Amino acid sequence: xxxxxxxxxxxxxxxxxxxxxxxxxxxxxxxxxxxxxxxxxxxxxxxxxxxxxxxxxxxxxxxxxxxxxxxxxxxxxxxxxxxxxxxxxxxxxxxxxxxxxxxxxxxxxxxxxxxxxxxxxxxxxxxxxxxxxxxxxxxxxxxxxxxxxxxxxxxxxxxxxxxxxxxxxxxxxxxxxxxxxxxxxxxxxxxxxxxxxxxxxxxxxxxxxxxxxxxxxxxxxxxxxxxxxxxxxxxxxxxxxxxxxxxxxxxxxxxxxxxxxxxxxxxxxxxxxxxxxxxxxxxxxxxxxxxxxxxxxxxxxxxxxxxxxxxxxxxxxxxxx
Numbered sequence: 365x366x367x368x369x370x371x372x373x374x375x376x377x378x379x380x381x382x383x384x385x386x387x388x389x390x391x392x393x394x395x396x397x398x399x400x401x402x403x404x405x406x407x408x409x410x411x412x413x414x415x416x417x418x419x420x421x422x423x424x425x426x427x428x429x430x431x432x433x434x435x436x437x438x439x440x441x442x443x444x445x446x447x448x449x450x451x452x453x454x455x456x457x458x459x460x461x462x463x464x465x466x467x468x469x470x471x472x473x474x475x476x477x478x479x480x481x482x483x484x485x486x487x488x489x490x491x492x493x494x495x496x497x498x499x500x501x502x503x504x505x506x507x508x509x510x511x512x513x514x515x516x517x518x519x520x521x522x523x524x525x526x527x528x529x530x531x532x533x534x535x536x537x538x539x540x541x542x543x544x545x546x547x548x549x550x551x552x553x554x555x556x557x558x559x560x561x562x563x564x565x566x567x568x569x570x571x572x573x574x575x576x577x578x579x580x581x582x583x584x585x586x587x588x589x590x591x592x593x594x595x596x597x598x599x600x601x602x603x604x605x606x607x608x609x610x611x612x613x614x615x616x617x618x619x620x621x622x623x624x625x626x627x628x629x630x631x632x633x634x635x636x637x638x639x640x641x642x643x644x645x646x647x648x649x650x651x652x653x654x655x656x657x658x659x660x661x662x663x664x665x666x667x668x669x670x671x672x673x674x675x676x677x678x679x680x681x682x683x684x685x
Contacts, residue, residue, distance in 0.1 A: 369434075371454070371539075371592070372413045373584040380409060382417055382428060383586065392417055392428035399432035409433050411584045411594060412453035412539060438484035440541060443603045452541050452582050452594050455484075457534070461491045461544035461553065462506075464498040469506055470545055475657035476602045477543050478515065479615040483604065489516050489534060491542075493549045496521040509651045514617040522552035532557050532589055539584065539592040546598025554595055558587040609665040613641070616658055618650050634659055 370382035373389065380392045394408060399416075409415055409430060416432040439453045458481040462469045474490070481488035490510045492503050507517045516534065520527035531553070542550040555561050584592045604612075610630055613619045619641050623631060627638035633655075634642075644650040 368416055368418075370415055370417050370428075371584070372409045372411050372415060372430075373586070373592070375408065375410055376581060378408075380430060382415060382430065383584075383592075384417075389586070390417075390419065390426060390428040392430050394430040398430065401433065401435040405433065406450065410439075410450050410453055411582050412439075412455060414454060438486055440480060440484070440486075440543070441605050442599070443605055448605045451596060452584070454539060455486050455541055455594075456538035457540035458486045458488045459491050459531075459535070459540055459542045459553075460488060461493050461542055461548045461550050463494040463544075463548040464492055464503055465494060466497065467545055467547050471506075471653050472657050472660060473545060473599065473602060475654060476604065476661060477599075479612070479661065480602065480604060482615040482617065483607065489518060489531075491518050491520055491531065491544075491553070493520050493522070493553060495519045495526060496524045509654065512618065512651065513654065520553060522549055522556040525556065528553075528556050532591075535589075535591045535593065537590045539594075541582070541594040541596055543596050543599065548598070550598075551595050554585065554593050557591075557593065558585065558589075561585055561587075603664065603668075604661065607665055609662055609669060612658065612662055612665060616654065618654065619658075622650065632662060634662060 368385075370384045370390070372380050373383050374381040378393060380394065382390050382392045384390060398407070400406075413436065414434040415430045416434070417428045417430045420427045420429060436453045438455060439450045440455065440458065441448045441450045443449070458477065460474055460477045460481070462474050469492075478488050478490070492506060495503060503519055507519070510517050518527050518531050518534065520531055522528070535557070542554060544550055582594050582596050584594045587593060610632060613623050613631075613633060619633070622640045622644045623633065625640035626633070626636070628636050631639055631641070633639050641650065641655070645652055645655045
């Protein structure tokens, strides 16, 4: 960053903490007529946004005014009531956290989050957490699936410290967000990476096996190893906003080299004859679980496309959500 630029670390109730080029953090407010890259840009900055700001120094305190938001290199967004809600912007890494047990690995959600990272060209890491609870060899199958798909897979335990140093090295010097289901241990991992950082941590229900939401907003936290780390609220569902069905195959790395051999250039890998992807699944070269995740997302995108093509249906769908 250059003088006059900063990165938003927190955004809450019209107040922002901005990390300046000099490494200092300043409490800021946004100018009412904030300059945005385009008229449709959201009104307020989000954590990770690069902004232009002006320093206001008085005898009793130091503050700042955000005057402009720079275009985003990437963003992670969720859908709320039929509209896009940006969670965090300008990430270098997305750490997809899946606990081995309590709660168990949700492969469908894991694959959706990885697809979101691929879409925005964010380097994704698969973090299998709570390995201290696993039986010997229990993590091997899941690890092999994502190794084969081309992802870096780290086995970690915030309880024992296993894998924490390797994760710290992978995130050093980068802006990263942790995403996964509630109870997977995202906050505990961040606290293990940066001792002394105070985060709210939840527990897992013995009855349901699911975690309880404790993180309710996204903040970027500075670390002493040169990384910015964002905890995010736990997710049980995640939709890919505004993606066309025919674009989905490109978000599964193991499909890319295979789908060029499909009979049809527009093959969506679910019903077309002589589909190279389906043949690779049948031959065991592509994991069947990953393929099922692909089909589930594809069906959802097609449903969204049908609803989006009918204004009345879109309005009814928004009212239901």
